[in-house]
Amino acid sequence: MKHLIIISALIMLSATACKKDYPVDDDGLLITPRAECYVSNFELLGADYVTVLTKSPVIDTTAQTVNVTVQFGTDLKNLFPQFTLATDCKLDPKIVGKVDFSDLANPKQYTVISGNRQIQKTYKVLITVQPR
Amino acid sequence: MQLQSTYIRDTFLLTALLLIMAGCKKKDYELPVPKDVLQNDCIKRTQGPNIVGQTIEFAYAMAILAEKGKLVSAHVEATIDGAAGTWMENKSYYTNNSGVDVGITVGSTSVTTKNITTVSFSKDTNAATLRYYYIIPDAARGQSVSFTFSAESSNGETVSYKMGPYTIAKMDMKRNIAVSDGNLAYISIADMTAYNATDAAAKAGSIDLVYLYRNLTTSAFNHALVSPAADAQYLPGITLPGGVNRSTNERKAFNLQDYNLAQLQYGIYIDDLDFQQLNMSNEPNYAINLKQEAGVWVETADHKYRAYIYFNSANNTSKSAVLSIKRYAM
Structure with missing residues (x-):
């Protein structure tokens, strides 16, 4: 009986010894040491989940802009944006469904937050509609 | 104490031995004994929503031991009369070596009277599977329909099998509507028909969409379904008939x-x-750059109908397309 108690205590100790407290943010996402903070790719899908871009997006990480040209006739009110970010980054606001990009004079802005959650960069999505 | 432990050990060994012996015992195969009564079974062969005008297909199987008798008749009773064309096969099928279903006539042509369809067997048959095709009538729209399949044998036995209830969809469907740029280009969701400009002018109040094809070098316009009220840039070169x-x-x-x-x-x-x-x-009131296997959800201006229009095919050379529509009256 005495041996059993000692063995159990050892197992518990070894189990807890392996546990490490990883920091997480408000979204339950891991906070890492990474300071990279940029958009690496961007995609824009129409209501039919097919791309509306006519060519690859131009991402300026210095000016913090994403320039895209969409097809003539694109319904700008119902688009699904997709951002590809640097490792461990997150986006604010979150994309939860269709986004209305129809107000071309006031481009939508998205903030990229680095993996260490210390750096924030706000990108503007500038849309040009292809002429007919 | 020593005696007790020996006893426990021996008991354990004996139990293990018995278990091993029981585990090795093999059951002799016994030939299954067929039931000596008339039997039946049924499956529904069609899948998806049950749409008015379409068919619900069943396969009804019935059998009796040869020494007990033979099949006399098969009946199907639907809770709602089937539309014209409802019938039951009078052939039983087998699959030949080439994988082709070959039908053998086993009874007279089916007779449908109101909601009952009957096939009387004319050959000495003691097992058959007959297919039943129920054409969904307009009277069943939005309702449930059930079926009772029954068979009768020469020894006076009867057996029956209930299928359903199945809900009949409210929606309508029309397939393979030909549209062409500049001709049959004016589509009415209410009529599920494409009209030319002259007919469209006469039915101006029910024209919901204009089909057009444009091959532009500067943008991907291609095949399009555009509302008459859409911005003129989506209707290039189109002069709408009066009132559309x-x-x-x-x-x-x-x-x-x-x-x-x-x-x-x-x-x-x-x-x-x-x-x-x-x-x-x-949603916008236009859809351009459509192609074969694409589709468009639509809702009419008066909110009376919602529909899904599917492009079965689209031909750039002849500037035409073949559309199929599912339409739901709100």
């Missing part, structure tokens, strides 16, 4: 090859529920 001015909300869809409309291998079905849950309030 409705605005229809549209949402493009791709990879939605409804099985009933596309008649392809995809097991996707658009049902009443899809139309009921559709929210078209914030």
